[in-house]
Amino acid sequence: MLLGAIADDLTGAADLALTLAREGMKTVQVVGVPEKGFDFGDAEAVVIALKSRTIPADAAIDLSLAAARCLLANGAEQLLFKYCSTFDSTDDGNIGPVTDALLDLLGVPLTLACPAFPANGRTLYRGHLFVGDQLLSDSPMKDHPLTPMRDANLVRVLQRQSRNKVGLVAYNAVDVGSNAVAEAFERAADAGERIVIVDAVTDEHLRAIGRAAAGFRLITGGSGIALGLPENFRRAGKLSGSVTEGFSPPQGPAVMLAGSCSAATRRQIAAATAAGVPVLKVDPLDIAEGRTKADDVAAWVRASGTTVPLVYSSDDPAEVKKAQDVLGRDRAGEVVEHLLASVAVNLKRGGYNRFLVAGGETSGAVVNALGVQAMRIGPEIDPGVPWTHSIGDERPVALALKSGNFGADDFFLKAWGMLA
Numbered sequence: 001m002l003l004g005a006i007a008d009d010l011t012g013a014a015d016l017a018l019t020l021a022r023e024g025m026k027t028v029q030v031v032g033v034p035e036k037g038f039d040f041g042d043a044e045a046v047v048i049a050l051k052s053r054t055i056p057a058d059a060a061i062d063l064s065l066a067a068a069r070c071l072l073a074n075g076a077e078q079l080l081f082k083y084c085s086t087f088d089s090t091d092d093g094n095i096g097p098v099t100d101a102l103l104d105l106l107g108v109p110l111t112l113a114c115p116a117f118p119a120n121g122r123t124l125y126r127g128h129l130f131v132g133d134q135l136l137s138d139s140p141m142k143d144h145p146l147t148p149m150r151d152a153n154l155v156r157v158l159q160r161q162s163r164n165k166v167g168l169v170a171y172n173a174v175d176v177g178s179n180a181v182a183e184a185f186e187r188a189a190d191a192g193e194r195i196v197i198v199d200a201v202t203d204e205h206l207r208a209i210g211r212a213a214a215g216f217r218l219i220t221g222g223s224g225i226a227l228g229l230p231e232n233f234r235r236a237g238k239l240s241g242s243v244t245e246g247f248s249p250p251q252g253p254a255v256m257l258a259g260s261c262s263a264a265t266r267r268q269i270a271a272a273t274a275a276g277v278p279v280l281k282v283d284p285l286d287i288a289e290g291r292t293k294a295d296d297v298a299a300w301v302r303a304s305g306t307t308v309p310l311v312y313s314s315d316d317p318a319e320v321k322k323a324q325d326v327l328g329r330d331r332a333g334e335v336v337e338h339l340l341a342s343v344a345v346n347l348k349r350g351g352y353n354r355f356l357v358a359g360g361e362t363s364g365a366v367v368n369a370l371g372v373q374a375m376r377i378g379p380e381i382d383p384g385v386p387w388t389h390s391i392g393d394e395r396p397v398a399l400a401l402k403s404g405n406f407g408a409d410d411f412f413l414k415a416w417g418m419l420a
């Protein structure tokens with residue numbers, strides 16, 4: 001193992017694993033910290049998917065350190081802490097506290113933080129994160145149910161979360177190239193900074209940053225920051241150069257489950273509805289008060305005919321707020337996640353083996369409930385979203401785990417054609 005990655009959610013892990021595989025590393029994604037002795041095969045990159053984005057910071061630190069120790073014990077030369085390209089976090093964490101803990105574990109002076117993902121419209125300029133043409137704080141992320149992002153200045157955001165000094169390597173250096181970035185890293189370390197936010201507007205910037213960070217033991221960012229890392233190992237003659245395909249998803253009945261309330265997911269639901277996909281909307285209050293039950297929802301799925309049906313709880317910010325005002329933010333999220341996960345388990349028991357899930361927290365809940373331990377990465381549906389299938393189980397399942405804000409409007413319609 002060369003690169004060991006810790007992802008703070010499951011869709012983000014798949015996004016990262018897709019990038020690493022595409023850039024030529026044999027990559028395996030595992031769900032949760034594997035047991036001692038887990039066989040990573042001939043993987044050159046391993047992505048451990050946690051569900052640590054929105055849990056209390058102490059718990060996120062413990063899980064991330066356990067994952068890091070596992071990766072280091074299996075030979076990882078470089079660690080990558082993967083978080084969301086929209087820097088999803090709160091003032092209590094978890095990006096800052098986990099980065100601090102990993103820096104201490106490794107005993108290294110400096111790391112970088114770069115969530116940029118230009119292919120999905122996330123760019124970083126003078127420390128400010130843009131989502132498409134909008135500042136993060138003007139984008140729909142300002143209304144995220146769990147991690148509303150109301151400040152686009154990531155130096156400020158991260159400094160509120162970290163006990164280390166946070167600096168900036170700005171566009172001027174990044175645009176010049178990897179040597180200029182490496183010099184900027186040295187200046188930052190001399191100034192006592194321990195984490196630097198790094199601007200990036202294009203994939204070329206991300207590759208230059210990757211090259212400049214070849215000697216870093218710890219890198220943090222979105223999947224974009226992984227674009228330039230495989231090349232460092234290739235240049236050092238460490239990559240085998242043969243990324244085996246071996247993607248063989250099971251054939252069988254399928255369902256779509258969406259718990260993401262992100263703007264992109266809601267557009268995708270509208271497009272699927274307009275195209276005649278059978279849809280069922282579930283409501284957090286109905287679930288909490290026992291009016292909507294997993295068994296009934298699963299029965300509806302089974303009765304819905306040949307077109308792959310969609311069950312969703314996704315709603316607009318005003319409706320989400322209403323549910324949260326009654327149930328509290330965490331409980332509203334939990335009841336929905338638990339319902340959708342229970343529906344998935346019920347359906348799997350009845351032979352369903354193809355699941356498309358929208359939302360990182362939602363995907364984490366579903367995949368944990370399905371007992372999936374590891375996944376092989378398959379074809380890309382849209383930037384950052386691959387088809388995958390589980391490995392190591394008797395009854396494998398195909399999984400498309402879509403980050404809330406990823407995918408074109410016709411995502412729910414076109415994804416199935418790629419599995420035919």
Ligand SMILES: Nc1ncnc2c1ncn2[C@@H]1O[C@H](COP(=O)(O)OP(=O)(O)OP(=O)(O)O)[C@@H](O)[C@H]1O
Pocket residue numbers: 009011012084144145146259260261262265283284313314315319320321323324332333334335336337358359360361362363402403404405
């Ligand atoms: N109608 C609703 N009211 C309140 N909370 C909801 C509702 N529907 C879903 N949720 C909760 O909102 C959260 C959405 O988070 P999730 O990570 O699944 O999606 P996302 O943030 O859009 O995706 P990603 O993390 O991949 O960007 C989940 O905890 C989900 O249970």
Ligand SMILES: O=C(O)[C@@H](O)C(=O)CO
Pocket residue numbers: 009011012013015016083084085086117222223360384403404
């Ligand atoms: O980086 C992203 O935007 C995604 O991989 C993700 O983490 C969404 O949960």
